[in-house]
Every structure is written in C-alpha cells, then in structure tokens.
Amino acid sequence: MKILCCNRAKVGVRKFYEKQNDLVEAWKEDEKVLTTTVDHAAQAEKDQRVKVWDTRLATITIILNVFLIAAKTTAAILSDSLSVVASVVDSGFIIITWLMTVREQIPLLIGKTADPQLINRIVNVAISHDDRIKHLDTVYVYHFGANFLVELHVVMDREISLCDAHDVSETLQNKLEQLSFVERAFVHCDYQFDGDEHV
Known part of the structure; x- marks a missing residue:
C-alpha cells in the first residue's frame, strides 16, 4: 500500500512538472511571436518615418535649387563669368534629374496597376x-x-x-x-x- 501511494505521488509530481514545462514552452512561443510582431511593427514605423523625411528633404532641395538657379542666372547675365554659367548648367542638370525621378515615382505613389x-x-x-x-x-x-x-x-x-x-x-x-x-x-x-x- 505504501509503495502504491509513493508511485502515485511520483506520478502526480511528474505530471505537475510536465505541465509546468508545457506552460514554459507555450510562454516562450508566445514571447517569440510577440517579439517578431513588435519588431515588424517597429521596422514598418521606422521605414515610414524615413520615407516622410526623404519626401520633405526632396521638397526642400527642389525649392532651394529653383531659387539658386534663378540667382545664378541673374548673376550670369550681369557678370559675364564662365564659372557662373557652369554653375547654372549644373543646377539645371540637378533640377532635371530630380524632375525625372519625380516623374518615375509619382505613378508608384498613386497606385499604378501592376504589369x-x-x-x-x-x-x-x-x-x-x-x-x-x-x-x-x-x-x-x-x-x-x-x-x-x-x-x-x-x-x-x-x-x-x-x-x-x-x-x-x-x-x-x-x-x-x-x-x-x-x-x-x-x-x-x-x-x-x-x-x-x-x-
């Protein structure tokens, strides 16, 4: 009788620890899923902030380039200097490449249909x-x-x-x-x- 009680107690203790191990494993899986989800959400938020900053920076750059080309054109007309003319051409090239980039990216932002x-x-x-x-x-x-x-x-x-x-x-x-x-x-x-x- 005593041996039977000891065996039942051992079985009960073993089952208790097996349940504890199952709970720990489930907790680890939940933590892994939660961490992965949080990482994806944080990365998406970071990517969105970078895109917003890039858009603002591009807008500021184009405004400054337009202002600079106007100033350089005025200076080139008034001074007959070759370096000023070269800088006007350089600014014009920058503006043209930026406009080409805008032309390429706008359809992607407004929902162009896939191929x-x-x-x-x-x-x-x-x-x-x-x-x-x-x-x-x-x-x-x-x-x-x-x-x-x-x-x-x-x-x-x-x-x-x-x-x-x-x-x-x-x-x-x-x-x-x-x-x-x-x-x-x-x-x-x-x-x-x-x-x-x-x-």
Whole structure:
C-alpha cells in the first residue's frame, strides 16, 4: 500500500512538472511571436518615418535649387563669368534629374496597376491554392509605394462552411503576403460569379 501511494505521488509530481514545462514552452512561443510582431511593427514605423523625411528633404532641395538657379542666372547675365554659367548648367542638370525621378515615382505613389505578368503570377497562386476555389471574380494589383496591394475576390461553393471559407481565404492571404513584391493582400469570398466587387 505504501509503495502504491509513493508511485502515485511520483506520478502526480511528474505530471505537475510536465505541465509546468508545457506552460514554459507555450510562454516562450508566445514571447517569440510577440517579439517578431513588435519588431515588424517597429521596422514598418521606422521605414515610414524615413520615407516622410526623404519626401520633405526632396521638397526642400527642389525649392532651394529653383531659387539658386534663378540667382545664378541673374548673376550670369550681369557678370559675364564662365564659372557662373557652369554653375547654372549644373543646377539645371540637378533640377532635371530630380524632375525625372519625380516623374518615375509619382505613378508608384498613386497606385499604378501592376504589369500583366505580375497579375498572372498572383492569379496562378490563387487558382492553385485550394481546390475549393472555383473562380476568381475580380483581381486588383496596384502599387502601394514600392510594393503592391492585392485585392482578390474568390468564388467558392455556396454550401461550404463559413469556417472552411475563412480558412481557405486566410491561408491564401498569408501565401500572397509572403511574395516579396506584395505589401498587403485582401481576400474576399463570394458564392457567385458576378463581377461586382461590392456584393
């Protein structure tokens, strides 16, 4: 009887410590996920601050360059100096290259549509993702800064459960966001193929 009680006590103590180890492991996993999420959020915030600062700096630079070219042009006209003419040409070159950069970057900032090859790649990822996806209703891929924003409307059978539809669309969203050129993806589920993005 005494041996049986000791064995039960040992089993109880062992189970207690196993539960404690499980809790510690779960805590480590939660901490790892939280740290990763915080790191991504902090990096995104830092990147946003850098972009804002770069935009302000570029605006200040162009304003100063316009002012300087006006001053240098006036000085060149009044002084007949070759160095002043050279500096006017230099300022003009800087302004032209800045304007070319603006012309290149503005479409990316206002949401230019992606190239057809890129859209086809996203369509292929979506279609091959799960057999329960019957059709793609609408696909939008457009610039969101340097990367792309993806909006995808998938059509599934109307009899599929909400849980299954959610799991399919969420895993597709995660798969799309793993692509290096995708900033954010949105996946909407439909049960009919109608082409209306607001249904």
